[in-house]
Amino acid sequence: MKGLLLKDFYILIKQMKLVLLLIMLFALLPQFSYTTFVLVYVSVIPVTLLAYDERSKWNKLALTMPYTRSEIVLSKYVFGILFIGSAALLVFIGNYIYTGVFMDVSELKELLLFSCISIATVSLLLPVVFKFGVEKGRILFILITVFFSALLAFISSDNGALFDKFTLFTEQYPFFIPLFTAVLLALSILTSVSIYIKKDF
Amino acid sequence: MTAIEIKNLTKRYKDFTLDNINLTLPTGCVMGLIGENGAGKTTTIKLISGLTAPDSGEIFVLGQNNKKNFKQVKEDIGVVLDEAYFPEAISAKQVNNIMKNTFRNWDETAFFSYLEKLSLPPKKAFKDFSRGMKMKLSIAVALSHNAKLLILDEPTSGLDPVVRDEILDIFFDFIKDEQHAILISSHIVSDLEKLCDYIAFLHKGKLLICEEKDKLLEQHAILKCRKEDLDNLPSGVVKGCRNGEYGTEALVRREAVPAGFKLERATIEDIFLYSVKSAKEGKA
Numbered sequence: 144m145k146g147l148l149l150k151d152f153y154i155l156i157k158q159m160k161l162v163l164l165l166i167m168l169f170a171l172l173p174q175f176s177y178t179t180f181v182l183v184y185v186s187v188i189p190v191t192l193l194a195y196d197e198r199s200k201w202n203k204l205a206l207t208m209p210y211t212r213s214e215i216v217l218s219k220y221v222f223g224i225l226f227i228g229s230a231a232l233l234v235f236i237g238n239y240i241y242t243g244v245f246m247d248v249s250e251l252k253e254l255l256l257f258s259c260i261s262i263a264t265v266s267l268l269l270p271v272v273f274k275f276g277v278e279k280g281r282i283l284f285i286l287i288t289v290f291f292s293a294l295l296a297f298i299s300s301d302n303g304a305l306f307d308k309f310t311l312f313t314e315q316y317p318f319f320i321p322l323f324t325a326v327l328l329a330l331s332i333l334t335s336v337s338i339y340i341k342k343d344f
Numbered sequence: 345m346t347a348i349e350i351k352n353l354t355k356r357y358k359d360f361t362l363d364n365i366n367l368t369l370p371t372g373c374v375m376g377l378i379g380e381n382g383a384g385k386t387t388t389i390k391l392i393s394g395l396t397a398p399d400s401g402e403i404f405v406l407g408q409n410n411k412k413n414f415k416q417v418k419e420d421i422g423v424v425l426d427e428a429y430f431p432e433a434i435s436a437k438q439v440n441n442i443m444k445n446t447f448r449n450w451d452e453t454a455f456f457s458y459l460e461k462l463s464l465p466p467k468k469a470f471k472d473f474s475r476g477m478k479m480k481l482s483i484a485v486a487l488s489h490n491a492k493l494l495i496l497d498e499p500t501s502g503l504d505p506v507v508r509d510e511i512l513d514i515f516f517d518f519i520k521d522e523q524h525a526i527l528i529s530s531h532i533v534s535d536l537e538k539l540c541d542y543i544a545f546l547h548k549g550k551l552l553i554c555e556e557k558d559k560l561l562e563q564h565a566i567l568k569c570r571k572e573d574l575d576n577l578p579s580g581v582v583k584g585c586r587n588g589e590y591g592t593e594a595l596v597r598r599e600a601v602p603a604g605f606k607l608e609r610a611t612i613e614d615i616f617l618y619s620v621k622s623a624k625e626g627k628a
């Protein structure tokens with residue numbers, strides 16, 4: 144799978160310089176709220192990489208090489224998670240550079256929460272793209288975004304009471320979000336693999 | 345051992361069916377897959393390479409069913425698809441790094457010497473390659489991991505005659521090893537005639553002929569005569585004919601022609617064209 148990851152890395156470096164620069168910039172800016180931006184932006188990277196694959200029809204070529212279909216699917220998840228991890232690390236370092244102290248537990252928790260949200264976003268997006276392709280998948284992204292915005296609006300509608308409940312819940316069960324993300328990720332991988340295995344190229 | 349064995353292979357699309365194909369390619373041999381555009385050459389190659397799943401039938405590649413443990417087998421296969429599908433941004437040098445982490449037997453030295461031989465720039469981005477250069481890069485990759493079997497879909501189309509000749513030479517070199525085999529599709533029949541031991545004709549998803557090239561050439565001949573003479577020949581002798589202003593030219597079974605007729609050597613192209621022509625007329 145190393146070859147596949149390396150290929151994605153090359154594409155990222157060569158074709159998404161601006162995105163990389165933005166991510167670096169916002170990660171290193173001294174405002175923690177930018178973390179949200181960084182980690183959400185990062186979660187669309189695997190999809191963008193798939194768009195490039197689709198355009199060059201790389202998948203056809205990859206399938207003639209010693210890769211199984213599952214490996215090809217998995218490589219996109221691995222790349223996404225590695226990238227989210229790197230971005231989180233960058234935010235952590237940026238914070239240290241600016242404040243001179245390491246993040247405290249609550250800040251680290253927040254960082255973990257945002258990383259989980261990014262991984263969850265990747266988990267929601269990838270099966271859709273594997274099924275419908277990037278072009279048709281776009282409509283579904285918009286729907287997913289609208290859904291989340293509506294959810295957010297709903298949560299914050301009654302003066303943050305629901306949000307407080309949610310915070311309390313995550314305080315009581317700190318492993319809930321990571322665990323939920325892990326389950327979502329596992330389900331997402333299984334779905335993507337079963338979609339990709341049936342595909343004709 | 346057989347390099348490729350295809351049994352009762354069928355694949356249906358909305359507007360095209362690859363119909364019950366059977367063929368065997370022994371190791372040490374080259375098989376040419378000849379057919380018009382849309383005859384099913386690319387479909388056959390995609391099925392063998394595992395890009396597409398058949399509706400029925402089985403495919404064995406280097407003795408292994410291509411539905412099971414095919415990853416291992418793919419280490420030993422070099423595939424050149426109808427087009428080179430490398431990512432636009434990457435260079436040949438980066439392709440080398442990717443393949444080094446892809447094929448267990450990747451031979452860097454071989455790859456760079458092919459780049460030089462085929463005059464491919466190592467640092468230029470793939471999107472700036474000409475069509476010929478793209479195909480050449482594909483061929484270089486297929487040849488640089490000690491493959492035992494090459495599966496080539498129109499590898500020489502879009503290349504100029506000089507480069508085509510160079511590449512045919514590379515294939516000739518490759519096939520000197522008796523453990524090696526090549527399946528090559530093309531509509532440049534003259535290329536195939538030089539290279540191949542076996543010839544398979546595809547026409548509208550059906551395999552018309554699959555035979556040793558020498559046998560095909562031995563069995564067939566071109567007969568030029570008057571139309572009346574042709575009509576007097578026993579049935580089954582004439583495999584296809586073309587009526588011209590000055591006489592008739594026909595593809596005939598050499599053995600079955602009575603003595604006294606002057607026969608000319610038939611080329612693979614003749615045999616292909618007449619076979620397709622008679623297949624078309626047979627249907628009409």
